[in-house]
Amino acid sequence: MGILGRVLIVLNLLAAGGFVYVGMMDYKIRTDWAIGIFKYEIAVAGLPLEESKTSASDGFVALDFQYPDRQPVPEIPTSIFNQFFIPAAGGNELGGGAVTSLNAEVKRVQTKINEVLDSLDGDAAKVRKLFAYLINQPKTFEEREKIRSMANANNALEQLRGELSRRFEVLLSPVARDAAVDADGRKVTHRTIAERREEIGHLLYHLSPEPAWQDRVLFLLGQETYVGVVSNQAASLQLMATRLQTIMTDEQSLFEPRYQELVQKALFLALEVRSRSVELASQIQLTADHQTLVEAREAEVAAVKMELAKARQETKDGLVKLAGLEQQAFQIQREIGEALDTIVGLESDIRKREVGSGR
Known part of the structure; x- marks a missing residue:
């Protein structure tokens, strides 16, 4: 080469x-x-x-x-x-590892919540935890009150757990659903991908206010969806506040007349109490005076009882002594009778002897 x-x-x-x-x-x-x-x-x-x-x-x-x-x-x-996912682990309670889709995160969180609930002792602790997961999920005042009613029901654990499971199941449904309902029970005929993302974001965002969990939700949803979820919830809260203010105004309009009526009734009762207090004081003094008289009479009764007891004892002793004297008198009478019989016998003997001597 x-x-x-x-x-x-x-x-x-x-x-x-x-x-x-x-x-x-x-x-x-x-x-x-x-x-x-x-x-x-x-x-x-x-x-x-x-x-x-x-x-x-x-x-x-x-x-x-x-x-x-x-x-x-x-x-x-x-x-x-x-x-x-290292800075978006999500904290100890609901956090976890990497996922490749929002649906996968929903399934993971649902499993995680079930594990958290199963680890709690007693139904009361489970109800409190479920209530914390659900109370911020509703978008209207009425739905929020419904969650409160569930928490106060006798079967609160069953109702709250069923409600949370239903919300997860709705999120995992396909995009096109005829005559379906959304997570808050409202009927819908179709949901776009953006709407489904926002509904998933709404559920995840309101499960916990912990900063670590919010960092994970922001990472999973992205700024566009996250900001939309926060903005929509802010609008919902504003509507709830307006609704609550209306309810408070209505209740206040009903409360104020009733309150004034109760105030007047309270004033009347206060005067009545004052009058009755004076009467009660008089009755207390009268009772004290009567008590003094009763005590004096009781002392007299006690003295009379003592004298009566003494008289009874003396009478008893006298009766015993009288019985003894009667017995002695009876004995003397018997002895006198016997003496008389002896005298009569002697007189008879004397007469017999006198008659014999005369002959």
């Missing part, structure tokens, strides 16, 4: 090395470009609603944002994708 051939071989090897280097640089730039697009899409639009229908390569994640006005995002390395 000549010198020219050897030079060409060296040049080809150098060119091949250059092409490899350029290819690697191009791959790195394209990867950085893809990651940059992913960051932008996540920051603005959030995760896609559903899982991608395209199978990803090993070690990669495929995303389908389903927005016609946005550029499709190529596959993202799983390791890089997972790193984006």
Whole structure:
């Protein structure tokens, strides 16, 4: 081989090395470009609603944002994708790892909530936790009061758990649903992807006010949906406040006349109490005077009872003594009778002797 051939071989090897280097640089730039697009899409639009229908390569994640006005995002390395969830873990209670769609997050959170509820001791603790998850979900004052009524019912745990499960099931329904109802029970005939994203965002946003959880919700929804959810809820809260103010005004218009009536009644009763208090004081004094007289009479009765007891004892003693005297008198009478009988016998003997001597 000549010198020219050897030079060409060296040049080809150098060119091949250059092409490899350029290819690697191009791959790195394209990867950085893809990651940059992913960051932008996540920051603005959030995760896609559903899982991608395209199978990803090993070690990669495929995303389908389903927005016609946005550029499709190529596959993202799983390791890089997972790193984006490190600052969006969501906290200890509802947080978790990486997910590739909002539907996947809804399923994960539903499972997580069931685990949290099962870990609590007693129905009361479970009812309090379910109430915290649900109380900010309603969009109207009446729906909010319905949640409060459920929490105060005898079967509060069953009702609240069923209500939360129903809201999750509605969110996972397909886009097109004839004669269906939304998460608040209102009938709808069709929901767009944007509407479904907002409904999912509404549920996730109001599950917990913890900053770590809100960071995760913002990351999952993207700024567009997150701001829409917050704005819509602010409008709903304003309507609730207006409704509550109307109710308070109506109740106040009913309360004030009744209040004035009760005030007048209270004043009348106060005068009545004062009059009765004076009468009560008089009765108390009279009772005290009567009590003094009663005590005096009781003392007299006690003295009479003592004298009566003494007289009874003396009478008893006299009767005993009289019985003894009667017995002695009876004995004397018997002795006198016997003496009389003896005298009569002696007189009879004397007469007999006198008669005998006369003969």
